[in-house]
Amino acid sequence: MTRIGFHASHEQISPRQLLVDVQHAERAGFDMAMCSDHFSPWSTRHGHSGYTWSWLGAALATTELALGCVSAPGQRYHPAVHAQRIATLGQMFPGRFWVALGSGEASNEHITGDRWPDKEQRTQRLEECVDVIGRMLDGEEVTHRGLVTVDRARLWEIPDPRPLLIGPAVSAASAARVATWADGLVTINQPADVLRDLLAAYRDAGGRGQASIQIHLSWASTEDEAESIAHDQWRTNVFSEPVNWDTETPQAFDLMGEHVGLEAVRKAVRVSADLGRHRDWLAEYADLGFDDLYLHFVGQDQAPFIDAFGEHVLPSLSD
Template sequence: MTRYGFHASHEQISPRQLLADVQHAERAGFQMAMCSDHFSPWSQRQGHSAFAWSWLGAALATTDLTFGAVSAPGQRYHPAVIAQAIGTLGTMFPGRFWVALGSGEAGNEHITGDRWPAKEVRTRRLEECVDVIRRLLEGEEVSHDGLVTVDRARLWDVPDPRPRLVGPAVSLASASRVAAWSEGMVTVNQPLEDLRKRVDAYREAGGAGPLALQVHLAWAPTEQEAEQIAHEQWRSNVFSEPIPWDLETPEAFDAVSEDVTVEKVRTVVDISSDLGRHCERLAEYASLDFDEIYLHHVGQSQERFLDAFGEHVIPQLKEG
């Protein structure tokens, strides 16, 4: 049966408020949560981007939810440092944490001043990092000399069980490629047929483990307000690759999204004032065999969304 969770958007909400929001989500009936690990937001209008790893410790300690995080080792983070962060949360909160490891975006990684590699190089660097991280989490001493360098690293607190290493995938090619190493896949809402193809590509390439979906949505009591929320907060996120990979600053994202329409935002955000329509759409996603669906209301205020979906949507989905 599909489980439903809350996506905590560090790019849009201050860490103190976001901690209160995830606690509210648990009280409202959400079963789990996830977040992404950004250094910068996608837009100046979003205006936040706290350190996810500090927040995760507080969130895990003050709720009983399971948590996932999407992070990118290799440039901003050395893989041994990420392994230590994963291992620490896994040791403190056994069985309650997983991490999706991606190749990153320049908007977060350019801060090191290092050259931003081509996509294929970033993907190979990620695969090296995954191998290093997995070996460290299994208690090995690791040395490695490649696109990343590791010298006699060892974790002194090894988590049991080891947190799952999940593959984030948006394209068909990435869904097939992460299948070689991942223990589950997470993707984002797209047209149903496109999502079906990504699920099939992952499974046909040998991918195992749970399937997770992050759904960007906007709800408000009126359609006009729901559209306004989505357009104001998420119009910088409508672009296909390589734009989201390669732009370096929120100002750049704001510049390229200046003329984006509400209709364009609707292609990436499920916008409706009708809770029944949201429920139908989420049930359609669940029918594609997603084990976990994380709801991301793209507004900066979460209270009305959490109460409305907790009372009227989540219970109906669980019954279905």
């Protein structure tokens, strides 16, 4: 059965309010939740970027939801320290925490002052980090010298079960590559033919586990308001790679966003005041073969969205 999750966007909402929101989402009937892990927002209009790992501990402790995040080891996060973070949450909340390990974006990683590598080197660095983290979660003492360096690192808290290490992918090629190590797949909403090819590439390459999708959406009581929210909040998030990988500051994203119209935003965000239309869109993602749908309402006031979808959308999808 398809499960429906809530996405907590740290770039857009303060961690204190997001904790209230995820608790609200649980009461409204959402099955699970996920969150972002950024050092800075995509736009100065977003205006937030709390520390994900502190928030995750509070969210797991004050709900019964399974939670996960998309995170990038290798530059801002040393893989051994990352393994300790993952293991601690996994040990405290058995079976309820997962992490998707990606190669990162310059907007978060440039803060170290280190050179931002090209895409292939970032992918190789990620794969080294995945190997280090996985071996440490299995209880090994790890020494590694490559694009990252680890010296005799061992975890003293071993989680049981081991938290799932999920592979994020937005193309068929990246889906096939993460299939070699991932315990599951997560992607974002894209055209149906792209998603179909992406899922096929993951499974054909031996990919296992659940297939999840994060769906950016905008809903309000009127179409004009739904469009206004989407354009205000998400016009800086419509750029494809390498622009979204390599741009370093919210101010730069804002400058590019000045030239983005509503039609471009509609290609990245499901926009409608009609809850039935949203139900149909979500059902289409389930029909493509996605097990878990994480809903990201791109506005900053989450309460009306949580209430409306909890009452009118989630029950019909469960049925």
